[in-house]
Amino acid sequence: MAETEHPPKRVADSRVVLSTLMNPEHANPLGNVHGGVVMRLVDEAGGLAAMRHSRSPAVTVAIDSMTFEEPIYVGNVITLTAELTYTGRTSMEVRVRVEAEDPLSGIITFTNMAYLVYVAIDRQGRPRPVPALLAETPEEQLMFEQARERQQERKRRHEREQAFREQHAATERGQQDE
Numbered sequence: 001m002a003e004t005e006h007p008p009k010r011v012a013d014s015r016v017v018l019s020t021l022m023n024p025e026h027a028n029p030l031g032n033v034h035g036g037v038v039m040r041l042v043d044e045a046g047g048l049a050a051m052r053h054s055r056s057p058a059v060t061v062a063i064d065s066m067t068f069e070e071p072i073y074v075g076n077v078i079t080l081t082a083e084l085t086y087t088g089r090t091s092m093e094v095r096v097r098v099e100a101e102d103p104l105s106g107i108i109t110f111t112n113m114a115y116l117v118y119v120a121i122d123r124q125g126r127p128r129p130v131p132a133l134l135a136e137t138p139e140e141q142l143m144f145e146q147a148r149e150r151q152q153e154r155k156r157r158h159e160r161e162q163a164f165r166e167q168h169a170a171t172e173r174g175q176q177d178e
């Protein structure tokens with residue numbers, strides 16, 4: 001077997017569906033649900049899916065493409081659905097979709113979408129291999145390919161930012177030496 005030691009797993013094996021009622025303590029000054037509250041729940045649902053897939057502690061390394069399509073109101077029930085879209089050697093991309101339901105009218109509104117990357121870690125906090133993701137349906141295969149491209153772009157961006165920081169630090173050191 002591959003170095004992951006574990007057999008590949010399906011998307012459905014780690015899917016997380018989390019529902020919670022939005023109460024007044026979740027409101028921003030406008031009276032709608034605070035964006036930070038939604039972000040925290042998105043990260044929790046995504047992290048749980050990553051842990052279910054890897055059966056390992058997993059830490060967040062990137063959150064991007066989080067959209068806020070419609071406001072969420074106090075009294076709504078929000079449902080977060082988190083699914084793995086991609087696995088690398090130690091990293092996992094998770095897509096989290098959020099819907100808000102008005103329990104009085106039954107109207108359901110799509111409110112948020114986010115993509116997050118988690119890394120499985122061992123007891124020393126070092127990245128550890130994860131089971132491969134089995135993308136079974138054409139939709140899952142398409143999602144996997146798109147996620148692979150996003151992950152490559154994140155790596156390029158990360159390298160560019162690292163190079164910029166190093167260059168900036170070298171310039172500052174040079175100025176101090178003058």
Ligand SMILES: CC(C)(COP(=O)(O)OP(=O)(O)OC[C@H]1O[C@@H](n2cnc3c(N)ncnc32)[C@H](O)[C@@H]1OP(=O)(O)O)[C@@H](O)C(=O)NCCC(=O)NCCS
Pocket residue numbers: 058059060061062087088089090091092117119121125126127151154155158
């Ligand atoms: C997660 C962590 C251990 C990874 O360490 P590292 O030195 O970057 O390890 P590596 O370079 O081997 O990268 C590990 C994986 O993460 C991916 N990765 C690292 N930084 C990333 C980023 N910014 N975006 C996307 N993926 C990233 C790498 O591509 C690699 O994936 P692969 O194994 O599937 O190819 C380290 O970055 C860390 O501890 N970060 C803090 C995490 C944290 O505290 N999160 C908030 C609380 S949960």
